[in-house]
Amino acid sequence: MLEHGGNLRAARQRYGRDDWLDLSTGINPWGYQVPALAADAWHRLPEPNPALVRAACAYYGAPLLLPVAGTQAAIQALPRLRPPARVTVAAPSYAEHAHHWGKHGHSLREVPYAALGTAIATSDVVVVCNPNNPTGAAIAPAQLLAWADELGRRGGWLVVDEAFGDTLPGPGVAAYSAQPGLVVLRSVGKFFGLAGLRLGFVGAHPALLGDLAELLGPWAVSGPAQDIALAALEDHAWQHAMRARLQAAGQRLRLQLAAYRIDAGGTDLFHWWPEPRPEAFHDHLAQHGIWCRLFTQAARGIRLGLPADEEAWQRLVRALDEWSEK
Known part of the structure; x- marks a missing residue:
């Protein structure tokens, strides 16, 4: 099978830590709140709805x-x-x-x-x-x-x-x-x-x-x-509010990376850039417990998803600070 983001078991085995900030997938970190399901949801065969x-x-x-x-x-x-x-x-x-x-x-x-x-x-x-x-x-x-x-x-x-x-x-x-x-x-x-x-x-x-x-x-x-x-x-109200939230977070990530002279492009859910030393950058973030997506084939670079809270943002900033000093 091909390698994808979200493979935290591999990260744990390689780096021996469990406190991961997973930015490797580009999935919305503020997912839809799952509603209560009908009592027979797990019992019935799933006929098309x-x-x-x-x-x-x-x-x-x-x-x-x-x-x-x-x-x-x-x-x-x-x-x-x-x-x-x-x-x-x-x-x-x-x-x-x-x-x-x-x-x-x-x-x-x-x-x-x-x-x-x-x-x-x-x-x-x-x-x-x-x-x-x-x-x-x-x-x-x-x-x-x-x-x-x-x-x-x-x-x-x-x-x-x-x-x-x-x-x-x-x-x-x-x-x-x-x-x-x-x-x-x-x-x-x-x-x-x-x-x-x-x-x-x-x-x-x-x-x-x-x-x-x-x-x-x-x-x-x-x-x-x-x-x-x-x-x-x-749930149209949730969709409208989430688009605004993701737009703000995506812009914050773009500006945060630009502050370290990283010219990244992407969407409101993730950013990617052609990193000259992608393996070293990936390993640096992993040493800080941050799992990003490493690309080494057609696109040698790094992709980052959105941090979910302020503590996660500051953790990323500290890791970028140290990288910029290398």
Whole structure:
């Protein structure tokens, strides 16, 4: 399996401490408060809840969505729904996309995020994270829709992973996901801080959603996950307040890093920069009990999520102070 953030067991084993400040994932540190569940939530088989789909369609602005056990389930399944194809994945990006397209007989290439436009004409499938993980770079919806239209006319797909899209202005491209050629992935885990729920949604042409549902099989999403997500998706007051809170925290992190001459980019949930000595920086923070995300392949750099409270902020500042003195 590929390495990801949130792997605190590995951190404990390597550094021998338990007091970790985990900034490695980019998940909202102030997650949605889980409501009380019905008495039979754990007893009943998890039949699909139409109310959840309606709430998700309203929240994401999509005509039709398929709930899945986290977008990871869709990332693993989509390559199995096409015959061998020419697949282009933006790099750097969430590594699971290239990993799974490369496992199922497809011809895979990875191109820089800025070069995606030139790859459309020679690709059957193009995969892009928008905003990108880990860099935070974003492509305008109009450009994505133009690419999807070009690919769709010859039976291709543009797969747009909008897992971190909740804090971007505007609704993204989910509203257009019923058109052939566009597949959109949305996650409940990041903005709502419910990564352990393992729930996401796929927007696509109804025929493709049918094929995906058939492949994933029955009871793909647990009943408690559906109930909790329904409450979160319908809580508009919480969403509005949280967007403002995350915007302020993201700006604070950006300015804090800039004070140490770190030119970071990202989203309201995380920041990334091309660190000249990423391994040394990662080890330095780990020595202070701060777990960040280390990138050593296509994007040599560091990604930091948001500290949850003032004590955590000051802990990060102290570690950055010492790093700047080295």
